[in-house]
Amino acid sequence: LVVFMVALPGQSMAENNAGSMGLTFFFGGYTFDPDQDLDSELTVGLGLGYNITSNLGIEAMVNTVDTKGDFGFDASALVSHVDGLYHFNPEKKLVLYLAAGVGLIRIDYDSFLHSNDTDMLVNYGAGLKYFVDKSVALRADVRHIISFGPTNNNLRYTLGLLFPFGGKSQLSQKSGQTAVLPESDSDGDGVPDHLDKCPDTHKGVAVDRYGCPRTQPTGAEVTERGTYVFRNIQFDTGKATIKQGSYAVLDNVVMFLRDNPDMNMEIQGHTDNIGSEAFNVTLSESRAGAVLEYLQSKGVESGRLTSKGYGSSMPVADNDTGQGRALNRRVEFAPITR
Template structure:
């Protein structure tokens, strides 16, 4: 039993080594079970050729030495390309030693002698390189293999090295658990016996059957895909995406999905397109209404380049700077309302669409100005003057963008200072009346010239009457 300890220490040392995957996924494979030692190494000892070659090698009861317990332990690791390397430790008890000696005496003269060498203890430690054909035959269950290796055998009091060609067949019940069957021929370096025929260093067959476990594969995210094959080892994913997730289930893995939480279309990098206009909702300014790329997914019914949502006239084409509406020309003067300072009154473009004040109009205004009557020495109007003032107001309203100056004049009666003040007050009175009637304040100015600009002679009543007047002039800017 002292050798048994040596075997298990060696096996445990192998288990402590790091390794590559036994089947490219799991780093280790360990198996244990029963082994059988058959010292019969030739085809002799049968009744006929078939018996010698097929029956006798499988005469388990007659020729095999089997210890009825767990009697071997193997540990293997991958070294790449379907190859694996391992160590096996085994123990047995030899109570059947088969020796084939042609011509030896016996009850049937077959030359095969089976003897009991005295329950010799058997220990083996073997190193093996194994090649698996499982991937070549594309099977996930049947795993045939060939092996070659060497070892050291303790046979009773003898010990010797062997060369071990072999073969195996494993049936995998699951990815990691299987039934392992193997056989190897352990060719000793110099078969020998002592003088009495007791075996000393025989070559022999060793067969084994046991359970094999593969383990050690790392699957950090628990998605069933080993980390070495998992493109996303820290996040659970799907096999078809090499272990990467597809959160929205649209068939596009999250790392390539521009909208990983919303199911979408492959042509839109996994993003949805609710209105079916070919523009992803995330880039669509109108995701519920089909539109064009040029309008960022929004419709443009009138085709004027202004999206309907921004178009104040969505069914009538118009320029963008007019909110999609056509330009209006309310007064039909050829100047669009947007540029027309007088959109409701026709006028030339040279005057921003407003009518121009002609000399004829100014003449009419000043004719009216001559008949504006004030109370004597005052800036208050006589009753008959209001009709004239209303006529002046109407004319000024026809020219809403024109500015006018109201000028007051007096005759020479009285002092210059008094006449200057009176003329200013009368001009201001006219201006204030026009403002009260709706003429914009910024369109009117007023001034007085006193008696400095007479139209007629101040030497007679008629001339003085003509000099007491109001004139309206056009302010040109």
């Protein structure tokens, strides 16, 4: 069985988990020191362990041995100890560990030639755990047990079943989460929120690895909301009349829409906070509508365009400064995939 376990591939599955406990039932052989005049016999026992981390654990073990002495008398041994364990590659299905600890051994003799005896012991050894799944593992263990008073060297070699329970998986610990959960993607573009530089992109828009629209008009900046903004679309003061110097910029939007026939566009008007909100909403709606009309006049189908005014409700800069107010007076273009 040990050879079979060693030959199995160590697949990456977090099984020896931090915070988990494990109950082991084992059986095997127990060899006494020749000076103890006791026969080697079968042993059975159990262990209860706790993993402080995925690598470090503690375990209490106890096993019994019914044996005979060289002169035919019966004897029994009770071995108990508490150990520290160090696990190698705990994220694998096949886990090697080293163990060492202290405890007691009591031997009861059914013979007037010997008196019952309880001695201190130390032990060290190694073992393998092969996790069949998250709820059961095969286990092989070898221990050198040294008792004192007088000093005797015993050997225990066992096979068993380990039943782990509780704890956190290695995948959860590595991601800093208590469970392996799907990553949040608020705008549904396939890029997790913690990596998304444009977290409010319209659903269905093709995005790059940063979550921003994959294509954009010439001269445009891309906002966190996945919209295109031009800093040089200008209107007459307090009016919705587009200044002629802005036509070349809007012509870039026309060319972009011609090159991307599957894309629609919402034209969004924004203002600073000077004046009443009612006035600003009306002005922003009028300016977005004026841009829509210009694009239609250049051949963009009316069904591909909508417009909306947001007034001063979505500032991108501080309205307390002239520079901030200038940035807030803008027209944005939100791509929408048809």
